[in-house]
Structure formats: structure tokens, C-alpha cells
Amino acid sequence: MNLTFSPEEQAFREEVRRFLADALPSELRERVRLGRHLRADDHIRWQNILSDQGWLAANWPVEHGGPGWGPVQRHIFDEECAAAHAPTVVPFGVNMVAPVIMKFGSVEQQQHYLPRILNNQDWWCQGYSEPGAGSDLAGLSTRAVLDGDHYIVNGQKTWTTLGQHANMMFCLVRTDPNAKKQAGISFLLMDMQTPGITVRPIITLDGAHEVNEVFLDNVRVPVENRVGEEGQGWTCAKFLLTHERTGIAGLGHAKQALRHLKSLASRMQHRGKPLLSLPSFRQRVVKAELELMALEVTNLRVIAAARDGGVPGAESSLLKVRGSELRQEISELTRRALGPAALPFFPEFLQGDESLDDEYAQGAAASAQYFNRRKLSIYGGANEIQKSIVAKTILGM
Amino acid sequence: MDFALTDEQRMLEETLTRLVADQVTPEQRRAMLEAPAQGASPLWRTFAELGLLHMPFSEDTGGLGGDGTDVMIIMQALGRGLVPEAYLFGLVMPGQLLALCANSAQQERWLDPLLEGEHQLALAWQEHTARYDAFGISTQASQQDGQWQLNGRKDVVMNLGSAAATLVTAQLPTGKLGVFIVPANTQGVTLQTYRTMDEQPAGDLTLNSVALPLENCLSEDVSDALAEVLALGRAALCAEAIGAMETACDQTLAYLKERKQFGLPLATFQSLQHRMVDMHLHLEQSRSMAILAATSLSLPADERDYKIAAAKAYCGESARFIAEQAIQLHGGMGMTEECYVAHYAKHLVMFDHYLGDSDYHLETVSEQLDAA
Numbered sequence: 001m002n003l004t005f006s007p008e009e010q011a012f013r014e015e016v017r018r019f020l021a022d023a024l025p026s027e028l029r030e031r032v033r034l035g036r037h038l039r040a041d042d043h044i045r046w047q048n049i050l051s052d053q054g055w056l057a058a059n060w061p062v063e064h065g066g067p068g069w070g071p072v073q074r075h076i077f078d079e080e081c082a083a084a085h086a087p088t089v090v091p092f093g094v095n096m097v098a099p100v101i102m103k104f105g106s107v108e109q110q111q112h113y114l115p116r117i118l119n120n121q122d123w124w125c126q127g128y129s130e131p132g133a134g135s136d137l138a139g140l141s142t143r144a145v146l147d148g149d150h151y152i153v154n155g156q157k158t159w160t161t162l163g164q165h166a167n168m169m170f171c172l173v174r175t176d177p178n179a180k181k182q183a184g185i186s187f188l189l190m191d192m193q194t195p196g197i198t199v200r201p202i203i204t205l206d207g208a209h210e211v212n213e214v215f216l217d218n219v220r221v222p223v224e225n226r227v228g229e230e231g232q233g234w235t236c237a238k239f240l241l242t243h244e245r246t247g248i249a250g251l252g253h254a255k256q257a258l259r260h261l262k263s264l265a266s267r268m269q270h271r272g273k274p275l276l277s278l279p280s281f282r283q284r285v286v287k288a289e290l291e292l293m294a295l296e297v298t299n300l301r302v303i304a305a306a307r308d309g310g311v312p313g314a315e316s317s318l319l320k321v322r323g324s325e326l327r328q329e330i331s332e333l334t335r336r337a338l339g340p341a342a343l344p345f346f347p348e349f350l351q352g353d354e355s356l357d358d359e360y361a362q363g364a365a366a367s368a369q370y371f372n373r374r375k376l377s378i379y380g381g382a383n384e385i386q387k388s389i390v391a392k393t394i395l396g397m
Numbered sequence: 398m399d400f401a402l403t404d405e406q407r408m409l410e411e412t413l414t415r416l417v418a419d420q421v422t423p424e425q426r427r428a429m430l431e432a433p434a435q436g437a438s439p440l441w442r443t444f445a446e447l448g449l450l451h452m453p454f455s456e457d458t459g460g461l462g463g464d465g466t467d468v469m470i471i472m473q474a475l476g477r478g479l480v481p482e483a484y485l486f487g488l489v490m491p492g493q494l495l496a497l498c499a500n501s502a503q504q505e506r507w508l509d510p511l512l513e514g515e516h517q518l519a520l521a522w523q524e525h526t527a528r529y530d531a532f533g534i535s536t537q538a539s540q541q542d543g544q545w546q547l548n549g550r551k552d553v554v555m556n557l558g559s560a561a562a563t564l565v566t567a568q569l570p571t572g573k574l575g576v577f578i579v580p581a582n583t584q585g586v587t588l589q590t591y592r593t594m595d596e597q598p599a600g601d602l603t604l605n606s607v608a609l610p611l612e613n614c615l616s617e618d619v620s621d622a623l624a625e626v627l628a629l630g631r632a633a634l635c636a637e638a639i640g641a642m643e644t645a646c647d648q649t650l651a652y653l654k655e656r657k658q659f660g661l662p663l664a665t666f667q668s669l670q671h672r673m674v675d676m677h678l679h680l681e682q683s684r685s686m687a688i689l690a691a692t693s694l695s696l697p698a699d700e701r702d703y704k705i706a707a708a709k710a711y712c713g714e715s716a717r718f719i720a721e722q723a724i725q726l727h728g729g730m731g732m733t734e735e736c737y738v739a740h741y742a743k744h745l746v747m748f749d750h751y752l753g754d755s756d757y758h759l760e761t762v763s764e765q766l767d768a769a
Contacts, residue, residue, distance in 0.1 A: 001400050001466045003692050009398075072398065262767070276766075286763045290686075290711050293704075297685035304400050318678055390677060391670035395650055 003300065013076045020084040023049050032085040035365025037208060037351050040165040046087045047120050057094050057118055064102060065118050071306040075299070082252030090162060093117040093124035097170045100187065100236045104228035125163040127171030127190070127214060128237070131156055135385045137172070138181045138234060142216060144173035144188065146223070151175070151188065153219040159379070163199050163212040167192050172237055175230050185233035189225040206368040207347045241381065242316070249323030250376070251299050257330045258292055261285065265337045275337055284333055291326045295319070314393040317386040324376035324383060331373040338363040400688065402470070410470050412447065417478035423737050429481050430596055434559045437514050441482055445514035453489050458496040458504065459512055465691035468629070469636040476640025479740055481596065483517060485633050486555035491518035491564045494576065494626045498616035507562060507578060519560035521551035521602050522623065529753040531566070531623055536604065538567035538575055545614055547577060547607040557600035558590040565604065569617055576619040577609055584608070595744040624698060628705050631752050632690035635712045638748045639687045642680045642716060645723045645741040649673065652727055669726065676722050679715040686711045699765070706761035713749035713758070720745035
């Protein structure tokens with residue numbers, strides 16, 4: 001066994017680093033570094049740069065316009081992007097609906113949607129959760145009734161991330177209320193301009209507008225916008241979730257956040273000495289460092305298995321649980337590191353273009369991010385759901 | 398980056414797994430623990446036939462040139478069966494120290510028979526007053542009348558009673574740390590032997606004006622070699638703990654599936670499922686750390702010691718967690734001598750006391766944190 005990257009992989013890392021140093025606009029890098037919210041234009045700007053480079057669709061095979069990277073290269077790319085403070089690619093199109101369209105979609109759907117995702121023409125959002133169906137996703141009740149060559153859709157979706165910018169939504173709907181829970185679900189693609197769709201913001205406890213409610217009132221969706229067969233939606237959804245959970249450990253982000261924490265705690269003073277030398281604080285940083293080391297090797301084990309032909313399975317649940325816990329702990333320590341400076345809240349600075357004195361700018365996002373990061377153990381299947389998945393699929397309980 | 402085993406390593410793993418399953422059942426293990434220690438056990442002779450005694454040593458000292466992964470495979474298999482043989486403490490650690498610092502005559506006298514299974518050794522590095530620190534010890538050695546004279550006391554020396562000789566560290570007048578080979582029955586040496594909480598043979602060694610010929614000094618500056626041997630020992634212990642954690646998890650899971658309460662198998666209760674998953678998460682994260690340790694042995698000393706300290710600290714805490722959960726999930730049965738998982742739990746808790754506990758190793762990580 002060895003944990004070192006091959007010379008080719010190291011050369012690839014250098015190539016990614018050079019690209020990021022040259023191509024990532026400094027305004028974007030600063031916005032991400034300071035934890036300020038990205039505007040729609042910011043996302044599009046960066047994704048166009050990646051698209052021009054041929055690196056937007058990191059997970060795609062070459063025949064659809066992907067770079068043909070393996071799991072190791074994708075891991076290196078993610079890690080370097082996080083280290084360089086590059087904006088995160090909005091995943092709903094390129095990483096979520098695209099694999100479903102490739103796997104289950106018709107040739108027409110592939111030819112129409114995939115190029116539009118590649119060149120950022122469409123902004124996709126996800127219509128999965130409902131007020132009555134969270135962790136129990138298959139309990140969804142949004143109803144689609146066939147009417148000629150259209151489905152008429154009625155219901156409500158929620159937690160629709162960045163839906164306020166989206167022009168397309170992929171949606172799980174119930175087409176057969178009499179079938180068994182999972183069997184009556186279909187996977188539909190909707191144009192957000194269709195009459196009857198209303199998007200309302202949900203403001204989260206950090207003051208951010210990241211998620212939305214989407215109301216569907218007699219929305220007419222052409223039958224050709226269904227992906228796969230009627231009643232096959234759950235198969236699509238499960239396939240998508242395995243993709244969603246790959247890389248969900250957020251290891252690159254955890255590494256970057258821990259570097260930031262150590263640097264911050266070395267600068268912050270406690271009785272004339274760096275905070276990082278305060279034993280109780282330092283101990284928690286050391287524990288986070290250990291957890292990160294373990295998580296990094298576990299992640300490499302999963303990547304190596306995927307490289308050698310394995311499918312990401314329940315191990316990704318393990319990474320999700322421990323990765324989210326670690327990122328939450330780091331966000332907790334980062335907030336604490338600021339001391340009283342964690343108290344002032346400057347939403348205009350975080351959301352808009354306003355400037356702020358440097359003494360506050362550097363830590364302005366810490367408390368908000370702490371609250372924002374609570375989502376990590378809730379979304380993508382709450383950590384308790386992940387544990388139940390491991391209990392069932394790995395331990396056979 | 399590669400986590401796959403070579404064909405030879407896979408064969409080694411399969412052979413050992415079968416051997417342990419066949420020859421170290423709970424009853425056989427009990428019998429082995431109760432058998433009087435007289436020379437090599439049948440199992441030790443099998444180890445010799447399989448080449449295990451040669452495996453961790455370099456080819457130029459007569460070994461098979463196995464690396465950290467080979468040691469990990471062996472230790473993990475031994476841990477799965479809680480095999481009561483002093484493979485690490487009686488062979489690997491004293492043998493490596495001999496290989497690193499003894500001259501050829503000393504190696505011929507002490508290392509060659511060790512590899513042939515003709516005797517076992519012990520390494521006495523630990524003293525209560527220095528706790529887990531191998532270097533701040535008080536045992537003294539000085540030369541008088543063309544001989545070395547040793548005075549001091551070594552504590553919790555593993556495999557002491559079965560060792561043909563013990564490698565003893567001592568402070569020299571030069572301020573350096575030396576290491577001496579002290580044959581059993583040397584005049585001035587007193588042994589008090591006992592078993593540890595987890596049933597391993599150990600003892601204390603008192604050295605009262607022990608006179609040794611000059612050639613019994615293996616090195617007058619052993620610090621680097623000792624650090625290397627301790628690093629190897631810690632990585633090996635992590636691997637052994639992974640094996641024991643696997644068995645503790647397997648037995649607990651089997652018990653949850655079989656034991657019924659309120660008319661249902663315990664495995665159907667969600668709170669118990671999640672506890673079981675937490676054990677599994679600790680195991681897999683610790684396995685990653687044990688792999689990190691096993692693959693760090695040939696790194697430069699600072700980096701090696703940082704990573705191995707991290708691994709030992711991490712595994713120490715996970716091992717205790719798994720042990721406590723295993724007892725809890727077995728309910729009252731987990732409290733009994735008769736319940737096999739209790740023996741694993743004892744080893745997994747006491748594991749933290751061998752070669753430095755989590756507090757000791759966390760301090761090492763903490764001291765080097767910024768450099769990391």
C-alpha cells in the first residue's frame with residue numbers, strides 16, 4: 001500500500017494550480033475567501049471560465065463533452081479549487097440532472113439538454129423535498145395527472161436551492177397514487193417560466209436567501225419532458241443521490257477551512273499570546289486535525305476503489321456523516337476564535353457590494369457560516385438517515 | 398496511491414486468517430494462556446514455518462524484507478484472534494533494535510536464533526517515573542574495571558519472563574542513551590513477572606549493580622534507532638487494534654441480530670442500529686489511520702513520528718469507544734468472563750496504555766501542529 005500520488009497525478013495537480021492562479025478572477029476569489037454570498041453573475045462568470053477550459057463537467061465522460069477524468073483527478077481538482085477559493089460549481093445541472101439524463105434520458109433529451117448545461121445556458125434547480133416529505137422523500141405528494149400529451153402538476157416543493165436563479169427544474173412527482181410508495185413516482189423536467197410556477201424565498205437563520213419554496217398550480221408539463229418511463233422516477237432519484245453523495249464529504253472545503261482556522265487562531269490574541277496556544281482551544285484544533293487526516297485516507301480509499309471499478313456505495317454515507325461533523329466542528333471553532341468580534345452581523349457586506357473595515361471584514365462571515373453549516377448534517381439525506389443506510393446495507397440490520 | 402494488497406500479501410492474509418480461525422478458538426486461547434511457558438509453543442513453530450519470524454526484517458539481516466503493510470497484515474490477523482503470542486514485543490521490537498544497532502557478532506548471537514524461533518527477547522525501555530517517555534529515564538550505565546555496570550529499574554517489560562535476554566536502555570555518562578543486552582539469570586537482575594489486565598505476560602526488571610562485559614553494549618547512542626523501533630511498534634499496535642476492533646464489531650453485530658427482547662431482535666431497534674453504525678464508523682476511520690501509520694514508516698523521522706502519533710492517538714480513542722459500546726450492547730453478558738467479546742474489550746481499552754496513550758501522542762501532534 002502507498003498513499004502517494006503518481007508523478008502524472010502530481011503533474012495534473014500542478015496544471016490545475018496554474019490554471020486557477022491564472023484564470024480565477026481576484027474579485028471572485030476574495031468573495032469566496034471572505035465568505036460573502038455569490039451572486040448569480042458570479043457563478044455564471046466562473047462556470048463560463050471552466051466551460052471554456054473544458055473543465056466544467058468534471059464528472060462527464062468524453063463523449064458528452066467531459067474531460068474524461070478519473071476519480072483521482074476529480075478529487076485533485078476539487079481539492080485545488082477549494083484551496084484556491086474558487087466558487088463552487090452549482091451542482092444541480094452539471095452534477096445531478098445531467099448524469100440522470102445520460103443514464104435514463106432519450107437521445108433527444110440528451111442532445112437538447114446536455115450542451116445547454118455545458119455552456120451554462122440553463123440554470124437547473126431541484127424539485128425533490130416537499131413540506132411533508134423530507135428524509136422520507138418517497139412520501140412525496142406532488143401529483144401529476146396525464147392530460148393528452150401533457151402532465152398537469154399540482155403540489156409544492158421546498159428547500160429548492162438557488163431556485164430564484166433557475167430557469168429549469170427537475171422534479172419528482174407522483175403519477176400513480178395507487179402504486180406502492182416508490183413505484184408511483186416519475187421524473188419530470190420543467191421550464192420555470194411555465195404558468196402556475198411560483199417561487200418564494202425562504203430566508204435561513206444566517207440571513208441568507210439560498211433556498212426557496214416552489215408552488216406548482218396546474219402546471220402543464222409536456223410528456224416528452226419525462227425522463228425514463230412513467231413510474232421509474234425513484235430509480236432515477238436513487239441514482240442521482242449516489243452521485244450527490246460522492247464528494248459530499250467536502251474534504252477540500254474542510255482542509256481549506258482548517259487551514260484558515262489555524263491561521264486565524266494564530267493571529268487572534270489571548271492574554272498576549274496566540275489563541276492557538278490556549279490549551280483547551282488547541283486541543284480541539286488538534287482533534288479536528290486528526291479527524292481530517294483519517295477522513296482524508298478514508299476518502300482516498302473510496303476514490304481508489306472507484307478508480308479500480310467499484311461503485312460508490314454506503315461508504316459515501318460514512319464520509320458524509322464524518323465529513324459534515326468535521327466541517328461543523330471547524331465552523332464552530334472559527335466562530336469561537338473571533339471572540340467578541342463574532343458578534344456584529346453585517347448582512348449588507350455578506351450579501352452585497354458594501355465595503356467593511358478590515359478588522360471586521362476578515363471575520364464577518366464566521367458566525368453566519370457556523371449557522372449555515374448546520375445544513376450539512378441535514379441535507380442530502382440527514383446524518384441519521386445515512387446511519388440507517390449503513391445499518392441496512394453494510395451491516396444487514 | 399494504492400490500497401490493494403499484492404498477491405503475496407493476499408496469500409499471507411488468507412493463510413493467517415485461516416490459521417487464527419483454526420488454532421486460536423476461545424478454548425484454545427484459554428489453554429494457551431494457561432500453559433506453562435517452556436520454549437516455543439506449537440503456534441510459534443508454525444509462525445516460524447510460515448516465515449512470519451523472518452518477515453519484518455531486512456534481507457541483509459537475514460529477513461524477508463517485509464514492509465509496514467506486511468507487518469500490518471500480520472498484526473491485524475493476530476488482533477482478530479487476540480492471539481496470545483509475543484510477536485510484537487518478543488520478536489519484532491527487540492529484533493529491529495538489534496538489526497538497527499548491533500554489530501555482526503551480537504546479531505549472530507542474539508538476532509539469528511530469534512529469527513529461527515530458538516528464543517524470544519524483550520525490550521525494556523519503560524520506567525514509571527518517565528511514564529511513556531522512552532528518553533527521560535533514570536537507569537544508569539557506566540564503565541568500571543573494563544565492564545559496564547547497570548543500576549535502575551524497568552517497568553512493565555512485555556514478554557519479560559519468556560525472554561532469553563532483555564534489551565535494556567540506560568543513561569550513559571556521555572549524556573546519550575545506550576542499550577545493553579542483559580541475558581536472563583545475569584547476577585544482580587531481579588524479575589517480578591505478572592500478567593497485564595488484558596492477559597499479556599509482562600514484568601518489572603530491577604538492575605542492582607549488574608556487571609556486563611563490554612560486548613553487551615549494543616549502542617552508546619540508541620536514540621534514533623529506538624525512536625524508529627517505537628514508531629514501528631506503534632504502527633503495529635494500531636494494526637493489531639484494528640483486527641481486535643473488527644472482531645468486537647462482528648461479535649456485537651451478531652449478538653444484536655440473534656438476541657431478542659420485547660419479541661424482536663435487538664438489531665431492529667434504531668437506537669441500537671445507530672450505535673452499531675457509530676462503532677463501524679470508528680473502525681473504518683481508525684483503519685485509515687492504521688494504514689497511514691503503516692505507510693509512514695519509511696518517511697523522515699519528524700514526519701513519521703507526527704503521523705504515527707496521530708494514528709496511535711486516534712486509534713486509542715476509537716478502541717476504547719468500541720470496547721465500551723461492545724460491552725454495553727451485549728448488556729449483562731458483556732460483563733462476564735465467559736463472554737468472548739469482553740476479552741476484546743479489555744485489550745482494546747488497555748491498548749491505549751502500550752507505547753504511549755492518546756494524551757501522550759496528542760501532545761506530540763500538538764507540538765508539531767504548525768509545522769504540519
